[in-house]
Amino acid sequence: MVLADLGRKLTTALRSLGNSPVINEDVLKKCLMDVQRALLEADVNIKLVKQLTDGVKKQIDLDNIGTGLNKRRVIQTAVYKELCRICDPGVKPWKPTKGRSSVIMFVGLQGSGKTTSCIKLAYHYQKKGWKTAVVCADTFRAGAYDQVKQNCTKARIPFYGSLTEPDPAAIAYDGVEIFKKEKFDIIIVDTSGRHKQEDSLFEEMLQVNNAVEPDNIIFVMDASIGQACESQAKAFKDQVDVGSVIITKLDSHAKGGGALSAIAATQSPIVFIGTGEHIDELEPFETTKFIRKLLNMGDIEGLIDKVNQLKLEDNEDLKKNLQKGRFTLRDMYEQFQNILKMGPFNQIMGMIPGFNDFMNKGHEQESTKRLRKLMCIMDSMSEEELDSPEGHKLFKNNDDGSRRLRRVARGSGSSPKEVFELIDQYQKFAQMVKKMGGMGLFKNGDLSKNMNMQQMNQINGHMAKMMDPRVLQQMGGMDGLKKMMQQFNQSDGSGRPGRGGMGGLGALGGLNFK
Numbered sequence: 458m459v460l461a462d463l464g465r466k467l468t469t470a471l472r473s474l475g476n477s478p479v480i481n482e483d484v485l486k487k488c489l490m491d492v493q494r495a496l497l498e499a500d501v502n503i504k505l506v507k508q509l510t511d512g513v514k515k516q517i518d519l520d521n522i523g524t525g526l527n528k529r530r531v532i533q534t535a536v537y538k539e540l541c542r543i544c545d546p547g548v549k550p551w552k553p554t555k556g557r558s559s560v561i562m563f564v565g566l567q568g569s570g571k572t573t574s575c576i577k578l579a580y581h582y583q584k585k586g587w588k589t590a591v592v593c594a595d596t597f598r599a600g601a602y603d604q605v606k607q608n609c610t611k612a613r614i615p616f617y618g619s620l621t622e623p624d625p626a627a628i629a630y631d632g633v634e635i636f637k638k639e640k641f642d643i644i645i646v647d648t649s650g651r652h653k654q655e656d657s658l659f660e661e662m663l664q665v666n667n668a669v670e671p672d673n674i675i676f677v678m679d680a681s682i683g684q685a686c687e688s689q690a691k692a693f694k695d696q697v698d699v700g701s702v703i704i705t706k707l708d709s710h711a712k713g714g715g716a717l718s719a720i721a722a723t724q725s726p727i728v729f730i731g732t733g734e735h736i737d738e739l740e741p742f743e744t745t746k747f748i749r750k751l752l753n754m755g756d757i758e759g760l761i762d763k764v765n766q767l768k769l770e771d772n773e774d775l776k777k778n779l780q781k782g783r784f785t786l787r788d789m790y791e792q793f794q795n796i797l798k799m800g801p802f803n804q805i806m807g808m809i810p811g812f813n814d815f816m817n818k819g820h821e822q823e824s825t826k827r828l829r830k831l832m833c834i835m836d837s838m839s840e841e842e843l844d845s846p847e848g849h850k851l852f853k854n855n856d857d858g859s860r861r862l863r864r865v866a867r868g869s870g871s872s873p874k875e876v877f878e879l880i881d882q883y884q885k886f887a888q889m890v891k892k893m894g895g896m897g898l899f900k901n902g903d904l905s906k907n908m909n910m911q912q913m914n915q916i917n918g919h920m921a922k923m924m925d926p927r928v929l930q931q932m933g934g935m936d937g938l939k940k941m942m943q944q945f946n947q948s949d950g951s952g953r954p955g956r957g958g959m960g961g962l963g964a965l966g967g968l969n970f971k
């Protein structure tokens with residue numbers, strides 16, 4: 458997870474409030490000292506850290522905020538608000554408009570992650586349905602064009618570049634013109650970098666700028682330089698009209714806290730953060746959501762957005778099955794596929810309240826591996842088994858069933874116990890869907906908007922039974938699960954996210970986070 462160390466330390470400091478029988482000046486002081494230490498270790502500027510603690514103290518009057526739980530909540534909220542304040546540049550970022558071509562130009566030093574981020578951004582917009590292309594105007598680094606060509610081809614993103622034209626402004630102009638004529642929504646222009654801020658870099662940047670007249674300029678900043686980000690961002694802003702910032706390599710640098718707060722101080726909106734080398738390791742940055750995730754408070758809205766991107770409402774077969782209260786092994790397979798499509802596991806887990814502890818790369822790889830293993834088992838099943846309304850009955854309770862179970866185990870290179878566990882999980886899920894269908898909760902293929910409290914509690918109870926107990930505990934037990942499901946259901950009134958949430962949670966419940 459991004460800034461995992463900082464998140465853990467801040468959460469521990471705030472949790473310590475819960476361990477104290479009384480919350481007085483001394484307890485508050487100790488908690489704030491731990492918060493300060495955590496921020497300084499993440500390289501946040503000492504002046505900002507001092508401002509944060511002063512701000513928290515100003516918001517809190519221990520004598521007049523009740524007792525126990527209330528005091529804890531008030532202190533936590535005050536820390537949350539102050540953290541948001543130091544990371545929020547207070548400027549709204551640029552957004553593309555449908556129906557016209559927008560040109561986004563990338564600038565930054567060599568090796569900051571420009572080219573990687575250009576492709577990641579193109580992929581991000583493409584997944585959201587925008588017609589997107591990349592122009593490689595980096596003629597300085599041999600290999601930049603090949604990098605664009607290779608990665609864009611893999612992700613099916615149209616690209617333009619030249620191995621023979623030496624003038625980056627000419628390449629940028631030609632590429633943008635071609636894609637504008639072809640009515641692309643978003644045209645991303647990658648430019649050259651240099652090892653340090655030097656005149657030749659800025660001159661070239663201005664020439665490309667004049668050639669393509671970008672709608673937005675994104676400055677790419679490597680998190681590893683921490684607080685030094687501020688002066689570098691200012692230097693680029695002095696030369697061109699930098700509209701927004703991407704901070705890269707936040708996955709690998711403890712100094713990320715310094716980079717985030719320093720950039721915010723230049724009043725440049727941070728729009729995305731790079732969280733790995735892979736194409737989908739780019740996360741939209743919004744201060745409040747980021748701080749919520751950092752403090753282990755989750756980001757349900759972000760999760761709903763991810764679920765909506767899956768367009769579950771377009772899956773007519775699933776819709777029909779749900780209406781009848783049916784859930785087949787194939788439906789479960791597709792839910793697992795959806796989870797994998799949602800992006801890196803640690804991003805998804807970070808959006809669920811209480812899940813920071815699971816968000817290191819080791820767990821991510823293990824969870825993805827387990828999901829793939831379950832899918833591999835289902836790949837060895839016959840069409841009849843996958844589409845049966847009661848698939849579990851074909852594998853259980855009689856000789857024929859155990860023969861089929863052993864055959865699937867052999868075919869998928871797994872043990873009969875693993876296949877049995879999968880079937881067991883599926884059976885629980887199918888029973889829940891049957892019950893929900895019986896209650897008439899999938900009237901239009903979606904979870905009904907007007908589900909009453911009793912029905913909601915019943916569903917939560919079923920879900921809790923299906924989940925790994927450690928997963929449930931991390932979510933804050935039944936109360937946490939209930940709160941999250943309520944948020945899902947209330948999210949946009951369409952009921953869509955509710956169903957996605959159910960599918961997503963069901964699959965998560967089946968995962969083993971050991």
Ligand SMILES: Nc1nc2c(ncn2[C@@H]2O[C@H](COP(=O)(O)OP(=O)(O)OP(=O)(O)O)[C@@H](O)[C@H]2O)c(=O)[nH]1
Nearest residue numbers: 567568569570571572573598650706731732733734
């Ligand atoms: N861990 C991690 N590595 C990243 C991230 N973004 C980029 N990188 C890596 O950083 C290195 C440099 O990235 P590039 O995209 O080639 O850098 P550039 O800014 O385009 O460099 P020039 O084209 O020479 O200016 C590559 O090895 C990338 O894989 C990130 O968010 N996390």
